[in-house]
Amino acid sequence: MSAGPKISARNVAKTYGDMTVLERLNLDVEEGAFCTIVGASGCGKSTFLRMLLSQETPSRGRIELDGAPLPGEPTSDRGIVFQKYSVFPHLTVEDNLILAREFERSRLFGRSFGSSRKAARAEIDDTLEKIGLGSARLKYPAQLSGGMQQRLAIAQALLKRPKVLLLDEPFGALDPGIRADMHDLLLGLWEELQMTVFMVTHDIREAFKLGTRILVFDKIRHDPQAPDAYGATITYDLPLTRKDAGPPPELAGLAMNADTSTGASA
Amino acid sequence: MEFRFFEIYRSSEYLLLLAKGAGVSASLAIGGGLVGFLLATLLAVSRYAEVPVLGRISAAYVEFIRNTPLIVQLFFVAFGLPLLLGYSWPFWAHALLALTLNFSAYFAEILRAGFSSIPSGQLEAGAALGIRKATIFRKVVFPQAVAAMYPSLNSQFIFLFLTTGVIAEIGVTDLTHAGLYIDSRTFRSFEVFTALTVIYIVMALSFKAVLNAIYRSAFKWRTVR
Structure with missing residues (x-):
């Protein structure tokens, strides 16, 4: 640094x-x-x-x-959160975060298998907990309030660390x-x-x-x-x-x- | 005037003919619909992604198909092309090819509209996450576009199914063919075409019910609240 x-x-x-x-x-x-x-x-x-x-x-x-x-x-x-359209309406909270990890996958592995997938899951769990969406992981954005949707958008941005x-x-x-x-x-x-x-x-x-x-x-x-x-x-x-x-x-x-x-x- | 439904359909020969015809109509519509959808996806993607040359060709193809009658396309595939290319397929294969080509053009136009209906913010959000363009299309644009256009695709399919009756003209023993055959034997046109109408309605409504069920399970995110 x-x-x-x-x-x-x-x-x-x-x-x-x-x-x-x-x-x-x-x-x-x-x-x-x-x-x-x-x-x-x-x-x-x-x-x-x-x-x-x-x-x-x-x-x-x-x-x-x-x-x-x-x-x-x-x-x-660098991560970004917009006022709207940041989250993907057709994916559950969990899948929104999995898609956000495509970034690493496409660049490093192509696909994640076994242990890396497990690690990804643990990281997603961790992020969901941190952002207060732990109980909503299988919900779709339409089922979340505006505040929860923005939490999800922030979580997406944070996954890239x-x-x-x-x-x-x-x-x-x-x-x-x-x-x-x-x-x-x-x-x-x-x-x-x-x-x-x-x-x-x-x-x-x-x-x-x-x-x-x-x-x-x-x-x-x-x-x-x-x-x-x-x-x-x-x-x-x-x-x-x-x-x-x-x-x-x-x-x-x-x-x-x-x-x-x-x-x-x- | 007396109606003789019972006399006609007492004969298992005619009932079997209608059932077989319905099966042929349904199979060809489903086959043409599925393969047509795949072809339509390629056509629509090449236009949406503005692939050079291919995009133009697909635009021209869609215009060509949508501005000529199905029956002419059918005759062209069944009688014109075989002379040029020297193939000889069974009637049903000609029909399937013609239907596939026809369906694909209509579906392609609907899909293309669907792709452009996805807010650019979704593309930006994907790009901001560093996701590659092809992946954004596959995982963000395509599923949302299909969901948004599903009702249109649905009714287009039903409409196209109902036009498949013309394949009787090249000798495919579909439902319409069965009806025409029975009519020619019995001369009871009212009874025959009433039965045909009812069968077509029941089939169309069944397709609709199945397609709606697929919608509800495949696109849960659009129905949950």
């Missing part, structure tokens, strides 16, 4: 045709940080996560993981009460597994509650003649202590905006 930052971004920009989504993005994140990412809809937060996952590549600049350029495709060191966990509004569709439970679960896993976490959220209280660092994405350069010419970038990058009761005054206005903004984020 290098002594440098876990993740670093240097002058990263992402454009789609003439439209600039992100620009001038610079960031160093230490291992074990819990970065929460907030900002208005469509300002590139999810795009940034997808770049961290290698599902998108930066148009300019570069992103490094442990001092080396990011691999060209998703690898086992990622060092970096990416969360794209994972609790956006959940009730507030369930959300609090999920926060506890997530913080427990973060501490136990020593992961570096990036979490996009529209809930500013959530961002302050969970994060050790908050990144605010915003579009600050505007050209009225060419609305797509400039993209968003990181406008605030604040360390947080968990004792923070809420957003500092300079972010209060933004908090209001972010709290009420809904809909898909780019």
Whole structure:
């Protein structure tokens, strides 16, 4: 493990045709940080996560993981949880996790036999217990509540033992009460597994509650003649202590905006 | 006018003929359906995956079959192709080939729609887990697409089953053939075609019941709540 930052971004920009989504993005994140990412809809937060996952590549600049350029495709060191569609509806909880292990199988063995299968099963048992789905292993996602489905999605991501966990509004569709439970679960896993976490959220209280660092994405350069010419970038990058009761005054206005903004984020 | 159901069907000869015909119709429909489904899967996959050349060929094939009458396809397979390729099969084999080709085009179009109906988020979720594309298709897209399109495949199959009557035209002793034969002997058209209608209805409903039972057990995840 290098002594440098876990993740670093240097002058990263992402454009789609003439439209600039992100620009001038610079960031160093230490291992074990819990970065929460907030900002208005469509300002590139999810795009940034997808770049961290290698599902998108930066148009300019570069992103490094442990001092080396990011691999060209998703690898086992990074896991992601989306707001929805992460779990496979036609598979039981157990089979969802078995499929998530296809990754290793296809790369290492082709197929798992005997003892490795037994080990896989033990690992799945372990993960199910840890995530609180032990009693639901033979159920289908449709039989689970929204919170349970997201637990399953997290379990899927964790099976790869990622060092970096990416969360794209994972609790956006959940009730507030369930959300609090999920926060506890997530913080427990973060501490136990020593992961570096990036979490996009529209809930500013959530961002302050969970994060050790908050990144605010915003579009600050505007050209009225060419609305797509400039993209968003990181406008605030604040360390947080968990004792923070809420957003500092300079972010209060933004908090209001972010709290009420809904809909898909780019 | 007097009806003579009893007089006609008292004869075990005619009853046997109808039963055999029903068996032939059912077997050819099931055979054509199964092989047609396999062929349809290949056709639909090559289009969905945009395989070069093969995808185009499959698109052209599907259009060709869906825009020509079954009876013409049947005659082509039974009388046209044998002259060209010099094969001579039993009638039922010609019928099976023609039905398979016909079924496959209709099924392929339904499957292709099913593949595209799977939300892209499912593909992304698979890719994010690092699963290979072919595996994502096999384990995520295909089963969900078949489940989503099952009702369409189901009713398409019933519809195609009901059109298999035309194979009587090339001498296959199917149910329609049996009916036509009995009619030609007895001239009791009303009684004969009433019986035929009833048998076809019972068979179609039976197919439907079996297919629905398969759906409930194979795609439990769509029915559990």
